[in-house]
Amino acid sequence: MEYLKKFESFSTGICDRCGERTDGVTTMSIFNTDIICMKCEGEERKDPDYKAAKAAEEAEIKKGNYNYGGVFPDYKPIKESEHIEFLTDRDMELDIKDICLELIDTNKITFEILKIRNTKMKCIGIISTQQGEFWNFYKDTALRLKDYLGDRYSSFWYEKRTPFGNRDKKNEHLSESLEISGNILGIYIKYRPRKFTSLV
Numbered sequence: 001m002e003y004l005k006k007f008e009s010f011s012t013g014i015c016d017r018c019g020e021r022t023d024g025v026t027t028m029s030i031f032n033t034d035i036i037c038m039k040c041e042g043e044e045r046k047d048p049d050y051k052a053a054k055a056a057e058e059a060e061i062k063k064g065n066y067n068y069g070g071v072f073p074d075y076k077p078i079k080e081s082e083h084i085e086f087l088t089d090r091d092m093e094l095d096i097k098d099i100c101l102e103l104i105d106t107n108k109i110t111f112e113i114l115k116i117r118n119t120k121m122k123c124i125g126i127i128s129t130q131q132g133e134f135w136n137f138y139k140d141t142a143l144r145l146k147d148y149l150g151d152r153y154s155s156f157w158y159e160k161r162t163p164f165g166n167r168d169k170k171n172e173h174l175s176e177s178l179e180i181s182g183n184i185l186g187i188y189i190k191y192r193p194r195k196f197t198s199l200v
């Protein structure tokens with residue numbers, strides 16, 4: 001299937017990724033639709049996600065989707081990725097658990113990482129085992145998680161009890177200045193895992 005994406009570029013002669021001259025030989029990125037030089041192509045092959053990205057593309061082509069945009073439209077080469085270099089999803093989960101350790105050690109929460117059904121996303125859940133905790137209890141950990149996840153961070157949610165006694169999840173912009181009043185039953189952070197085998 002590889003030939004489908006390989007072609008000579010006579011248009012710009014400039015690599016979409018590194019901006020260097022291509023000497024006329026280019027290929028399409030396995031991760032997005034960038035037309036890249038062979039040096040950048042070699043870099044892509046070193047990315048731990050390369051195999052999975054290739055498999056995902058082949059699966060899309062099998063389905064007849066020839067306009068597939070790639071698994072990471074905003075792909076950054078691993079060399080330039082500040083946050084998560086050479087990490088597998090499993091490594092990431094261990095780091096995430098590490099960041100949450102202080103909260104886990106209080107024995108006031110349960111910690112979990114769940115796959116979100118029908119998406120390539122995962123969700124970190126930090127859930128109070130008691131009547132809830134104030135925002136200050138969760139805040140540092142939540143901000144550290146967002147910082148760690150970098151461009152893999154997707155969204156932040158918190159859960160409270162409504163006046164009627166039901167549980168209600170709300171989406172908020174997570175930042176240093178975020179204030180939430182009252183008892184919070186749990187917080188949830190959605191993110192894109194390093195491996196996206198669920199796509200294939």
Ligand SMILES: [Zn+2]
Pocket residue numbers: 015016017018019020036037038039040
């Ligand atoms: Zn290049």
